[in-house]
Amino acid sequence: MLTNEETSFFKDKKQRKQLKVEKSKEKLDRYEAKQIQILEKQILETQAKFEKSNEKLDNKHQAKIAKLTANNADPKVIEEVKNYFINRKAYLNEGVEVALKNLSLAKQDLIDGLASAHENNIRINLTTIDYKISKINYKRSWKNLEKEADFSQYKGKEKQEKVRTAQKELFASGDMLWKPMGLRWEDYCLSLKNRWELWKSNTQIKIHQCSQWSFKEWVNLKIWTIPLWMYLSFVGILVATILTGIVEANMIYGPAILLTIAIISGVIFSKIPIWKKYFGGAVMGSMFVGAFLVYFGVISNPGKLAGVEWNVGHHVYASVEAWFKNQDFLSLYISVLLVGAVLLIPRKMIIKATGGFFVLILAGTLLGVALGLVGSLMTGMSVKNLILYYALPILCDGNGGGIQPIGKIAEKFGYDNELWVTRALAISTLASIMSVIAAAVINGVGKAKPSLSGNGKLMLHDIHTVDRSAKANDHTIASALLMILMIYMLSDLFEKAIFTEERIKILVPNFAWMIIICLLLNLFNVIPTDMKLSAEKINKFISKQTTWLLMVGVGIIYIHLDEFIKALNPEALFISFLFVLGATVGPMLFAKMFKFNAVESAVSAGLCMTAQGGSGAIAVLGASERMNLMPFGQITCRIAGSMILIFAAIAFAQWPPEGNEIVTNLGGVL
Known part of the structure; x- marks a missing residue:
């Protein structure tokens, strides 16, 4: 669909961009050769340094053993010294292995990064031209198709369906590089619909499975890895301590109260799709639960209510405040x-x-x-x-x-x-x-x-590193x-x-x-x-x-x-x-x-x-x-x-x- 002048223009432009990509590749190749030379030099220096340190350690080891042997030292002492030098050598070997691995990773990162940069240059300079050509061809083809098809004879939904079908057929018959906004929006809506249907079907399956559960399965349902019967027992214990007024302001009651509330609120809010993605999920949900408990007076701050007799809500607040604020868990x-x-x-x-x-x-x-x-x-x-x-x-x-x-x-x-x-x-x-x-x-x-x-x-290139092997105990x-x-x-x-x-x-x-x-x-x-x-x-x-x-x-x-x-x-x-x-x-x-x-x-x-x-x-x-x-x-x-x-x-x-x-x-x- 391009005119002769446009075809010539894009051809010339592509040739210029191709030269630009080739020049860029030459620069990248020179940079790669220079950096690899530096890294290889560092590898050789690291190996030489290791050999020197290893030789020095061996000499020291031999001299120490010879001295102990000459002085008729206890064989156990000599054995311990040998083990010490063996451990020192193992530590030195691990150090050089880590250093060489890091240098090898740096070399690979450089090669991968420069290859990615070259691919990016091709995409920016050459693929974009193909993309523009595709866009021009599609739009002009669509104009011709509109005249031929005469969509004005249709109305409402029928017209929309005819237009959308024609757009899809035209897109499929072309190079499929440039896609009109209408088709992209339709794809997005379809993906949302598919996700919704998948979520709905999964939910229905879960509900059906739950309906078949026995009493034993229900009570063993796990909330945050805790069986339901156990969590309900925890809630019962907490409610009993609150109603009897034995809640104390210390670091036992405070975290127990907060964690009991946090488990149920966090589990619920972490399952709500839109809230989970856009509104902070379980984290913000848990905060709002705490705020609403105070807002509706279930828990209240006794320090701001002078002359008011304390109730269970005041005791809970005082307990949470003691651990969270006064003892400074925060x-x-x-x-x-x-x-x-x-x-x-x-x-x-x-x-x-x-x-x-x-x-x-x-x-x-x-x-x-x-x-x-x-x-x-x-x-x-x-x-x-x-x-x-x-x-x-x-x-x-x-x-x-x-x-x-x-x-x-x-x-x-x-x-x-x-x-x-x-x-x-x-x-x-x-x-x-x-x-x-x-x-x-x-x-x-x-x-x-x-x-x-x-x-x-x-x-240009990523950074990967390794460290000495170690375990946390x-x-x-x-x-x-x-x-x-x-x-x-x-x-x-x-x-x-x-x-x-x-x-x-x-x-x-x-x-x-x-x-x-x-x-x-x-x-x-x-x-x-x-x-x-x-x-x-x-x-x-x-x-x-x-x-x-x-x-x-x-x-x-x-x-x-x-x-x-x-x-x-x-x-x-x-x-x-x-x-x-x-x-x-x-x-x-x-x-x-x-x-x-x-x-x-x-x-x-x-x-x-x-x-x-x-x-x-x-x-x-x-x-x-x-x-x-x-x-x-x-x-x-x-x-x-x-x-x-x-x-x-x-x-x-x-x-x-x-x-x-x-x-x-x-x-x-x-």
Whole structure:
């Protein structure tokens, strides 16, 4: 369907692009040869260093054994010395094997990355031309078909069906590269319908199976791995202790109450499809259950009801508050998350992030704040409200590693912790939902404009590493827990005794110091591998098995539902949208400069920043069909998001609390 002039134009263009691809391939080949030469040199140097160390160790071993033999030493001592040198040699061998494996992986990453870059060049420069030709051919063919078929003789649904059938036939008869929006939308709706039908049929099958169960099978039904009869027994015990008034404010009753509520609420909300995907699933559901229990007076804060006689709801609140707030389980949870998140990110990934990737994160953050400022001028919002109640909640590391520690920082500057956390969670949830939707949109942009996408590849080549073999056992897990507690104590020491506000003229909170300490420990590689693995186990246990419990506690202690609902207004929608828009566009503007792909940059460096922590980042990566970017998403939401804690201290110092923001001695607000 192309004219002779158009055919000639596209042919010339394709030839020019082909030359461009070939020149690019030559550059990539030269770069590959140079980098492989460097890596091979490093491999030879590593092997030479190992041989030298091995020889030195053998000489030392022989000299020691000869000396002991000459001095008629006890044979047991000689045997122990031999075993010592054997272990030293095994450790040295493992070290060189790990080093050589990492260099081999780096070599393979380089080759794979450059091959991917070449494929990307072909797709951007050549495939896009075929795509444009396909689009022109289809549109012109469709115009001719419309004239011939005369669809105007049909009306309503019949006309729609005739048009759609003709479009499908025309698409199938062509090269099938460019697909009109109507057909793509129909495919999307069909996929939704198929998923719905599958879910419905699976549900019907499950219901039918349940209807056939015996009483024994029903009572042994498992909720969160707990048989139903056992869980109901736990509920009965809990209700009995509450009704008899023996509930005490200690660290036994508090977690028991929270975990019992969290199990049923988490299980229910994790099964609701739309809520699970867009509204935070079990995590946010558990928080709302806790908040509603307080809102409807089932549980109530006795500290805010002077002169009122205590009831069972007051005892429950006091018990939860004692463990969750007064005994500070929240600080333990945050510490485990922060230490584990930073220590477990590969060193090479952190080093890479200190370059161009952090620039992308910064670009998205700054543009988001800039657009937020424009929005605040349009709506009349103060800069203080914009920064404290929008920028900090949206850009921090979700709830556990961001909003909760910032709430504690706010409290140190005289703000009401509960009020700030309530507002912050509302805005963070709103921005996270928008981020997931934006991720799906940007995925569509990548498909429509292949030149902006790397098909899941963020940069030229990936980073893979291996470490020394190690296993976590009971002792190393206990040691890792001690390490986490000591890092918390050291950060407290820095905040309250060494780098105090009086000395450095700014309050740097202990959680910010924890991030700095862990970054340095990771970069200098001073933590043994077995302790890192143990910290990972503690991190997984705390983050996966106590997050529902934590969120029920947050809902009970910190969330004021009426304030939460007030925070979700048209102004909040508009400002949150501007932050998400800025975080999306910012990285895309600088991606090419630092040899990153635009779509992947927007997803990993932008939207993972505005999403709600690790779970929000997973939702964003899932919606964008780029789960392989998880390590970079974790750098964004964990490290960059955690850095917001430092800026939070500066922001709260800059703007003292006013009016109802001020906390009173009784725990209420003025």
